[in-house]
Amino acid sequence: MAIQWFPGHMNLTRKAIAERIKDIDVVIEVLDARLPGSSANPLLAELTGHKPTLKILNKQDMADPARTQQWLDHYNARPETRALALQATDPAATQRLAPACHALAPGRGGLAKPMRVLICGVPNVGKSTLINALTSKRHAKTGDEAGVTKLEQRITLADDFYLYDTPGLLWPRIIVARSGYNLAASGAVGRNAYDEEEVALELLDYLRRDYPALLEARFRLAGVAAMQDEEVLAAVGRQRGALLGKGRINMQKAAEIVIQEFRGMTLGRITLETPEEFARWLAEGQQLDAQRLAKKAARASKGKKTAQPPADDGEPTPSRPSPLPGGE
Template sequence: MSIQWFPGHMNAARKKAAETMEDTDLVIEVLDARLPLASSNPMVEQLRLHRQRPCLKILNKSDLADPQATSEWAAYFQAQKDTHVLAISCKKPGDVNKIPAFCQRLAPHRGVPTKPLRMMIMGIPNVGKSTLMNALLKKRVAKVGDEPAVTKTQQRLYLGKHMVLVDTPGMLWPKIEMPDDGLMLAASHAVGVNAIVEEEVAAFLGGILLERYPQLLSSRYGFACDGLDGVGVLEQVAQRRGLRIKGGEFDLEKASHVLLVDYRSGALGRISLETPRSRQAALERFASERAEYERRQAEQQQARAELEQAG
């Protein structure tokens, strides 16, 4: 399953972001700490590198992520040029309060009456940007919702006297190359429900949990994980929760919803869907699969050409 979701307003938001970047001193990119690279929009990196702007990567929802994986991701990003990292939960005021001073250190030549520090907050849908904005300004300035893509236009706001924040709409990108990225984004509620099949997303999530966090599944639902696959996880959830349809068969649709909500809310425990190591392995696997696909395509094209010549 290859998930794609790029509504028209996102294309308009990308063009507006490119214009605003010219007058920006610092990019704050909000990522989901449970899937930092899968939730990193490559268009953000392209825009800020084109303008040579430093970036503060906010690993949000770190209270829901595996702390060991978050530590590895912080080191991964910190090693990149002009990139800095803060792992936070934007629901914790103490975490949020670290951000302004951190940003000021990254742009010491700004933040004075004649030169306010201009910051642009970017990220994918439903990653917590609006909640972060409200926490930073200590008032409700951005609409918060449980569905992705609530914010659709830029907002320019002032954080104190000498700091300007530009809040941008959540943006995905036109083509999600790796299918696993689309599934991770869907599992984490960054994709509109009209673009996904919940059972496929939940079965994918169940497979990751079996591989990395079987003890959390057993603890939450009370079943043994040996011999199961992703669909088997959904069947076990349905059995344990008494979710059946007419005729007595498991209601996998409801079981899928239960598993996804438990993951998203943190009820399952602290879970990361990717680590730097698993990301590298996924990239290598994807490159190999793509090379094999292109080889087969070339062979088929060659065979067709030979048939046409013979005819």
């Protein structure tokens, strides 16, 4: 099942960004270092693509260090783009942001030309935590759930440095199926938009191939790479006491355990995608979406052809009664 989540306030955010971007010098996009490709919003790229961009791979302490470096190299190879990995709760690390912005827009600075920066990202990537670390104050609400920030706000970091915060923004249609599952596993998607058991199974499918040792160590299992996803989930439930009557496994409870273990980093430092994997998923998603659009266009064209006026059968057509006395 494809995962989609686009609440009404996100449409307002899209419009606000489209209006604000005209006056912005640098865009900071905050990404989740555990899923840097899936948490990079293509809609934001469309809205802000002509502006210099600073990619922040937040939550680096939770991500696989080797894969984080791969993603940094990937983004730093792009024109007018810089990428940094950090932990938003580390004030020392966040002080690297302002110099990076000035490097991307060297002509801005001073009271005559203040730096104007838009900070954006998908929900629950730690954007508000990062802002609070930058200002050493609680300017932005934080929470371990999607959609905490609802309104744009301007924050003055210095007399010549303005930061515009925007609510978390997903995109109207997620065409990469794996991205939907990764976003759900990370907490970027509202709880009502996905089935936890399905997300947990997709997560386990990836982990048992790429991080089997972490699964085995955390849940005291053996040979997970050779097991089916459902078997692993059932084994987790059995180990953690998620049981129903007569020894049956509570798969819903087991799924919640797997997702929370991933979000809480108790499984270990994990990254759910490499640049090469995401490029392949994206190409496959774009191909499937193109096929979907072609089928939709074909159905629309067929509908127009069948909706023709009835043929003249030679019978006289009754005259329409005149709406006014004396004729039309």
